Amino acid sequence: MKVRTVNTALDKLKEDVIVAGIFEGQKKLAGAAAEIDRATSGLISAARADITGRLNQTCMLYASKGLASKRVLVIGLGREKDLTLDRIRGIAARAVKCAREAGLTSAALPLQLIPGSSCEPALRAAVLCEGALLGLYTFRQYKTAPDNGEAAEFKQITICAGREHSPSVAAAVRDAETVCDGVCLARDLVNHPGNTATPTYLADTARRIAKTCGLACSVFDEQKIKRLAMGGLLAVAKGSHEPARFIVLEHTTPKTAHNAPVVLIGKAITFDSGGISIKPAANMEEMKTDMSGGAAVLGALQACAQLKLPLRVIGLIPATENLPGGSALKPGDIVTSMAGKTIEIITTDAEGRLILADALQYAQRYKPQAVIDLATLTGACIIALGNDVSAVMGTSEPLIERLRAAAEQTGEKIWPLPLYAEYDEQIKSDIADVKNVGGKGAGSITAGCFLKKFAGTAPWAHLDIAGTAWAQQPKPYAPKGATGVGVRLLVELLRKWQQLKP
Numbered sequence: 497m498k499v500r501t502v503n504t505a506l507d508k509l510k511e512d513v514i515v516a517g518i519f520e521g522q523k524k525l526a527g528a529a530a531e532i533d534r535a536t537s538g539l540i541s542a543a544r545a546d547i548t549g550r551l552n553q554t555c556m557l558y559a560s561k562g563l564a565s566k567r568v569l570v571i572g573l574g575r576e577k578d579l580t581l582d583r584i585r586g587i588a589a590r591a592v593k594c595a596r597e598a599g600l601t602s603a604a605l606p607l608q609l610i611p612g613s614s615c616e617p618a619l620r621a622a623v624l625c626e627g628a629l630l631g632l633y634t635f636r637q638y639k640t641a642p643d644n645g646e647a648a649e650f651k652q653i654t655i656c657a658g659r660e661h662s663p664s665v666a667a668a669v670r671d672a673e674t675v676c677d678g679v680c681l682a683r684d685l686v687n688h689p690g691n692t693a694t695p696t697y698l699a700d701t702a703r704r705i706a707k708t709c710g711l712a713c714s715v716f717d718e719q720k721i722k723r724l725a726m727g728g729l730l731a732v733a734k735g736s737h738e739p740a741r742f743i744v745l746e747h748t749t750p751k752t753a754h755n756a757p758v759v760l761i762g763k764a765i766t767f768d769s770g771g772i773s774i775k776p777a778a779n780m781e782e783m784k785t786d787m788s789g790g791a792a793v794l795g796a797l798q799a800c801a802q803l804k805l806p807l808r809v810i811g812l813i814p815a816t817e818n819l820p821g822g823s824a825l826k827p828g829d830i831v832t833s834m835a836g837k838t839i840e841i842i843t844t845d846a847e848g849r850l851i852l853a854d855a856l857q858y859a860q861r862y863k864p865q866a867v868i869d870l871a872t873l874t875g876a877c878i879i880a881l882g883n884d885v886s887a888v889m890g891t892s893e894p895l896i897e898r899l900r901a902a903a904e905q906t907g908e909k910i911w912p913l914p915l916y917a918e919y920d921e922q923i924k925s926d927i928a929d930v931k932n933v934g935g936k937g938a939g940s941i942t943a944g945c946f947l948k949k950f951a952g953t954a955p956w957a958h959l960d961i962a963g964t965a966w967a968q969q970p971k972p973y974a975p976k977g978a979t980g981v982g983v984r985l986l987v988e989l990l991r992k993w994q995q996l997k998p
């Protein structure tokens with residue numbers, strides 16, 4: 497898909513369709529709708545009775561004169577007071593998907609699609625571009641033939657900035673494309689089945705993006721993982737024939753090469769059967785998504801490199817399957833983590849925290865200025881917050897606040913859970929330093945408390961994305977399946993990083 501930014505007048509645009517918006521309850525046409533109406537001597541006015549402006553209502557109109565384009569898609573923007581950045585993403589997605597369903601392959605999205613918006617032109621352009629690109633995402637790699645009635649692949653999105661055109665608008669669109677590439681990389685990795693997206697495949701992908709984007713990459717094999725004494729990762733990997741990998745990616749610039757880095761850690765269980773504490777069969781196929789944290793870190797690192805962000809970022813991805821093979825880890829076993837702490841295994845299905853413990857320990861050798869981990873860690877997180885909100889926990893209020901500000905901007909909602917000392921009682925073991933499960937209550941929090949024991953002294957935050965990484969129902973700008981959650985959030989956080997902390 498190509499995205500371009502132009503300042504062409506709307507009547508000269510040659511795209512298959514031009515999109516214009518109307519607010520619910522809006523009396524007079526404004527913005528792109530007004531401009532198109534003038535050029536066509538009242539095309540939209542004539543259909544006005546059918547258009548309420550209700551959010552995402554669409555109405556395709558055919559222009560016989562006045563426009564170089566044949567069609568105008570009028571889209572409802574909802575109530576003006578309810579408009580948010582995230583709504584704009586959804587509106588853009590809805591518009592281009594509607595065009596695609598009509599068999600079209602190009603669309604023009606004018607910035608004035610949102611009439612009289614107070615939102616900066618560059619930001620408006622970026623969110624329109626994001627909504628369109630992420631909304632059009634499909635994953636068809638395993639379809640050997642098109643589905644019945646399947647629409648043609650969309651070819652071009654044109655962001656039409658008109659009088660608001662400026663170098664900053666064009667740059668914002670290019671950056672949005674880069675970030676969306678990162679999101680789509682993460683979505684692809686998560687959508688791939690477990691027999692494709694193995695730890696080795698993730699490592700190969702890391703090497704490939706390192707090469708094309710200019711990142712440093714090392715991949716530790718099982719021998720090296722043993723030498724490093726990553727007892728948690730090794731313990732989980734024991735039950736599978738697929739070899740584990742520990743992936744290290746590094747982005748920096750000449751000026752920042754010696755700075756303390758921000759370390760991003762992503763859980764990458766490429767299939768979580770539960771191990772010996774095997775999961776019920778129903779929906780077990782969804783456990784191919786248990787590497788979503790790792791996928792988000794790969795996507796974010798790719799974007800950081802392509803955006804040439806002026807800071808040092810390390811990505812750490814412990815990757816393995818969790819299977820119940822003959823030499824698998826067992827309930828009751830005690831493993832020694834890289835940090836030297838002993839962990840009593842109560843259930844082998846609480847495996848994410850075991851591999852994250854080693855990654856958190858490994859992170860400390862960088863003397864990081866912050867550590868953030870992302871993991872599809874607990875089913876309890878879905879019970880607590882559902883499928884639209886991730887949980888955030890950690891040891892640093894300022895870091896959590898920054899993440900919340902970034903989330904506000906990207907629409908990837910997060911909500912804090914507390915790590916009070918009382919919860920630590922739940923993970924005390926009778927015979928080891930800690931146990932890997934904290935009993936019935938507060939499952940997401942006790943998982944967070946477990947991680948905290950390995951998080952060291954740097955400011956640390958943990959995002960539980962168990963509910964948000966995978967959509968069972970389509971979302972406004974994500975089809976069913978992998979959402980790529982976390983990529984935009986991390987990139988937004990890191991883009992603002994320098995401004996907040998010089």
Ligand code: BES
Pocket residue numbers: 768770786843845846847848872873874875876933934939962963
């Ligand atoms: N990968 C799962 C968590 C999960 C559940 C992710 C649903 C996505 C959707 C994790 O490894 C797990 O199995 N957690 C257990 C922990 C429990 C045994 C303490 C869980 O949540 O049931």
Ligand code: ZN
Pocket residue numbers: 768770844845846847848
């Ligand atoms: Zn598990």
Ligand code: ZN
Pocket residue numbers: 765768786845847848872873
């Ligand atoms: Zn898991």
